[in-house]
Amino acid sequence: MQINNKIIISCSIIASLVSQTTYAQINTGTTSNKLTAFIHAELIIAPGKRLSDATLLVGNNRIKAIIEHGDIPAGAFKIDLSGYTIYPGFIDPFTDYGIEFEYPKLGLTRPVYGIKRIGGNADNGAIHSEKEWFNYVYPNKERAKEWINNGFTSVQSSKLDGIFRGTGVSLSLADKTANEVIYRARSQPFMAFDKGSSEQDYPSSLMGSIALIRPRIQIISATLGQNGEEGVSC
Secondary structure (H helix, E strand, O other), X not given: OOOOOEEEOOHHHHHHHXXXXXXXXXXXXXXXXXXXXXXXXXXXXXXXXXXXXXXXXXXXXXXXXXXXXXXXXXXXXXXXXXXXXXXXXXXXEEEOOOEOOOOOOOOOOOOOOOOOOOOOOOOXXXXXXXXXXXXXXXXXXXXXXXXXXXXXXXXXXXXXXXXXXXXXXXXXXXXXXXHHHEEEOOOOEEEOOOOXXXXXXXXXXXXXXXXXXXXXXXXXXXXXXXXXXXXXXX
């Protein structure tokens, strides 16, 4: 198992460090009631307060206990973190960290009412639902400091451009390669009312953005309903 010398872990997603990353393929069972014990670690539990050779006990995706000298519960899955540091941090759920992708400029002459549809793209240049941003992650040590210096250790990222912006990716701010910092490749979809860099004239207002969004949500809702899943009201 490969872990940074200083492990950046946000308390609420510590289980994801083990179960979701591409480089730590260990079944810890943290999505159930099974306990996982991160043993022999240095824990920073408050400003200026460090615990050496301590154990962090996790169960059901939650921190259950910090054990200094006590016994680890029988049956707990143990991960030895000797020589490593664990500390908590904030999570920023709405960023473009690690995403340096730029949509191509088409240089179209206005007014522009339609776009060239290639493959499965939508009929509006502000819709990028097909994008899965884990494919574009490029960690940036200097930019990561903007968050780390303010107490953040993890982010959720997407290209912040368009109305339907694609599926975000959950990342550590650690100074490692892309495959080592991805917690969850496909996290949550990103949306906004701003069409961004789209060269199409429509939509040009908040009302227009809502009009663009609504029928697509209705289609999704109808599809979910046909599959016996709960739909979306709009």
